[in-house]
Amino acid sequence: MSTPSGAAVAAGGGMVRPVGTVTDIATVARRSVRSLLREPEAMAPALIIPTFFFIVNIGALESFVERSPGIDYRAFQIPVAIIFAVTGISRASVLVIDIQTGYLDRMLVTPVRRTTLLLGMMVADIVLALALSFVVIAMGFVAGVRFETGLLGILVFLGLAVAWSLAFTGFPYTVALRTGNPAAVNSSFLIFFPFAFLTPAYLPRELMTGWMQTVAAWNPVTYLLEGMRSLLSGGWDAVAIGKASAAIGGLALVTFVMAFRSLARRVATG
Amino acid sequence: MSEAYKSGRPPAPTLRVCTYRRAFLASGPVPEAAREGAQNAAISARGLVRTFGSNRAVDGVDLGVNSGEIYGFLGPNGAGKSTTVRMLCTLLKPTAGQATVAGYDVVDRPGEVRIRIGAALQEAALDERQTGREILDLQARLYGLSAADRAASIERAVDLADIGDAMDARIKTYSGGMRRRLDLAASLIHGPEVLFLDEPTTGLDPVSRAQVWDEVRRLNRELGVTVFLTTQYLEEADALADRVAIIDDGRIVEEGPPSELKRAVGADVIVVDLPPDAIAGAATVAETVPDVDAVTRGRRGITIATADGAATVGSVAVALSGAGFHPQSLTVRTPSLDDVFLLATGYRMSALDPAAEGGDGAGGSGSRAAAAGSGGP
DSSP states (O other): OOSOSSHHHHGGGGGOOOOOHHHHHHHHHHHHHHHHHTOGGGGHHHHHHHHHHHHHHHHHHHHHHTTSTTOOHHHHHHHHHHHHHHTTOOSHHHHHHHHHHTHHHHHHTTTOOHHHHHHHHHHHHHHHHHHHHHHHHHHHHHTTOOOTTHHHHHHHHHHHHHHHHHHHHHHHHHHHHHHOOHHHHHHGGGGHHHHHHSSTTSSOGGGOOHHHHHHHHHOHHHHHHHHHHIIIIIOOOHHHHHHHHHHHHHHHHHHHHHHHHHHHHHHOOO | OHHHHHHTOOOOOOSHHHHHHHHHHHTOOOOOTTOOSOTTEEEEEEEEEEEETTEEEEEEEEEEEETTOEEEEEOOTTSSHHHHHHHHTTSSOOSEEEEEETTEETTTOHHHHHHHEEEEOTTOOOOTTSBHHHHHHHHHHHTTOOHHHHHHHHHHHHHHHTOGGGGGSBGGGOOHHHHHHHHHHHHTTTOOSEEEEESTTTTOOHHHHHHHHHHHHHIIIIIOOEEEEEESOHHHHHHHOSEEEEEETTEEEEEEOHHHHHHHHOSEEEEEEOOGGGHHHHHHHHHTSTTEEEEEEOSSEEEEEESOHHHHHHHHHHHHHHTTOOOSEEEEEOOOHHHHHHHHHSSOGGGTOTTTOOTTOSSOTTOOEEEESOOOO
């Protein structure tokens, strides 16, 4: 070739600079949030399902449950609606398409930090979980629900909801990274059912009986619901919030280890 | 512009490549710290092996690609081309062997390799939900380009991709050719030294293919980018590559400039189409004909290498018909890369994939005489 080696070719490389983790996360997150905003229809099920259950549960059970003293059933159901809305949302469906199309490889050829590919998507998950939680809380306000712990309580409530949502994303991300199969990712939401329903979703735990009560005692969502309910109806309860946080933390530990190990395996060159 | 593109008008010759080059040149030389191996070798590999289970996809590949070269990696589907590229691009670890790209070991220093290479891997992998400009921007950010460099690089890439207003439309609306051009532009955003193109024109129509070829030539000529290109198209390797390696079943079976490889086959080849049961016998007869240098048995006949096809074809026809063989056709032409492939592997690449090339292979543009018919009295 007429062009000599060295300078002319390498010159372009002078533009390349080391990139920090936060910058990489921001880059990946920018793309993820953008594609989120471009498919608002994907939010529909996440809003319809909790609204549906909120109305149906109240219609069916409100007068029955409120025979027990001290229960505001609408406030009781708002955390359930939040859990229904934010559990299982993730960008895993996008990740699995990236794997299939080879776009993930295109990013892996760049010097991008591998963990940020997942962390950036999780930023978009946080945005979505926040948006969904806002809508559900607004629905609660319309239904006459008030927070006994005030504005700070609402913020803690939002924090728990988003943290829970994020902890749960580890499942679909793990499935996406392990299988690379969109159908498998779609079915991964099934894990939502035992988590969401084997809980005091309908009745307080003291009214539950038998095996269901036992299972609920082992389900982290039970403590999440009870922590969130305390913010609505009970006033500040450090123990309840502590247990809810521990439940989220425990789940996050498990799912994040799974997800980031799966990522490491997926991007491993071995 | 997309209209003009689709209609097949070649892009107008422009000054933009010069601008592109100047901008790269202006950013000055890069520190040459701690590079291994010869400065002039853009890619070198020794004994590269990659196994998947018991399958040896790449089975001992040695490579030496010079800086500034267009190197063609030619082989049929499943020959090990993509696996080799994935190892050189740091996406896959070699099972055995060693490779350096842009002076750095792909296993020990993948980060150094990554900032110096660009890659457009198979099928133009792009996120359909983003616009072309967003893809370029994301790419530029992942390489840590400053805001000013980013803006300039994106503008250059926009010019390079040459897809007009479509740059701000979602990629799902793009044609295959537009995707490839964007993919190519995206892989160049950071001014890489070595560009890997894995089957850059597979699935493209002839017009789009020619445009990609022009682009690759121009990048190489104007920017001095070393190009490592895999292809299953004989014609593409012949047209683009300074040197070609022919890979079959995980091994390089021939390597050299296309013209030399073809010359090594002989000045001319005589292609004799025969029924399968006649091939072995006819080959034995043809070997006895004076001035026949070599006879290769294929699936659909034999290929005869000779110094002077026009002079020899008559004796071949006479000898065959005298021995009771009646060829379906006899063709004299200059050797193609397919003949090189046939000599090296015992089969024709063009026979594998009907979508690839015609039976004559490519590069055989010099067909001087064609004698059809049974060749018998």
